[in-house]
Amino acid sequence: MRIVDGSVSTHLAVLATLALALLFSPETLVLGLVVASDKKVPRQATLAFSAGAVAGIAFATGVGVGIAALVGVRSGTADHASWPGFVVRLLIALALLAIGVRRALGAIRHKPIADVSKPQRAPGKLRTRLVQRFPGLDLKADLPARQRITRAGLAGFAICGLHPKVFPIAIAAGHQILEISGRGERALDAVVFAVIAVIPAVAPTVIEIVWPGAAGRIKEGYERVMKVHGRWIVAVLLLVAAAFVGHGAFVHMPNH
Secondary structure, eight states: OOGGGTOHHHHHHHHHHHHHHHHHOHHHHHHHHHHHTOSSOHHHHHHHHHHHHHHHHHHHHHHHHHHHHHTTOOTTOSOOOOHHHHHHHHHHHHHHHHHHHHHHHHHHTTOOOOOTTOTTOOOOHHHHHHHHHOGGGOTTSOOOHHHHHHHHHHHHHHHHHTOTTTHHHHHHHHHHHHHOOOHHHHHHHHHHHHHHHTHHHHHHHHHHHHSTTOHHHHHHHHHHHIIIIIHHHHHHHHHHHHHHHHHHHHHTSTTO
8 A cells, every 4th residue: 555645544544543642642641640639620621721721732734734734745746756855754753763763762771751740750941931931831930829720721732732752742743634535534534633642632521520539540540551562562563554654755756
């Protein structure tokens, strides 16, 4: 099966693989469960987190669609061969490969899942600078209810729309969506991607509504499972997606 044919099954396979990589990426759900454990406004905070996370995924996917359009990919056409398009596809494939390898190394080293609720965890340089400039972004800061809700929404957007491990995946999906020539197929594949990708974004809200106060216990159990299996699952999915996208880059290479 060749990606140049633009077959529904190939595009759907790539988008489903990327969506599953987002689904099994533990950072989003862990952060959402931390937000759901808020002592003052857990339900409102987790609703804001889910809304921000969905907006973040839409933003990053839209960036991918925009990049595809800028390099000459046009929906409704089967021929997407161009040097800028080839370079972008290759860069996306390399980014997915790099994230997949990093996830695999994290699994080999049994690296703990990032959890901002743990006081012993040293924050990254970027997060430290952001918190210094905007103290309200610190999830440990004691804020009024309205600011807690705003902070939760911004955290959701950041983890799904700006996170360096998530952003390239959503961009790859957006690029892939625009490559689909048929309008109906494009809409169907985009819906499949969206439905799968937003599950970890909305799960904390569902959990808080169905089992109020259970977020902390669920987070601990989820982390135990994902620490053993999660990174391997995501690594394999990303390596498969990188192979798909890389193959597509060479298939669409001009004069190929």
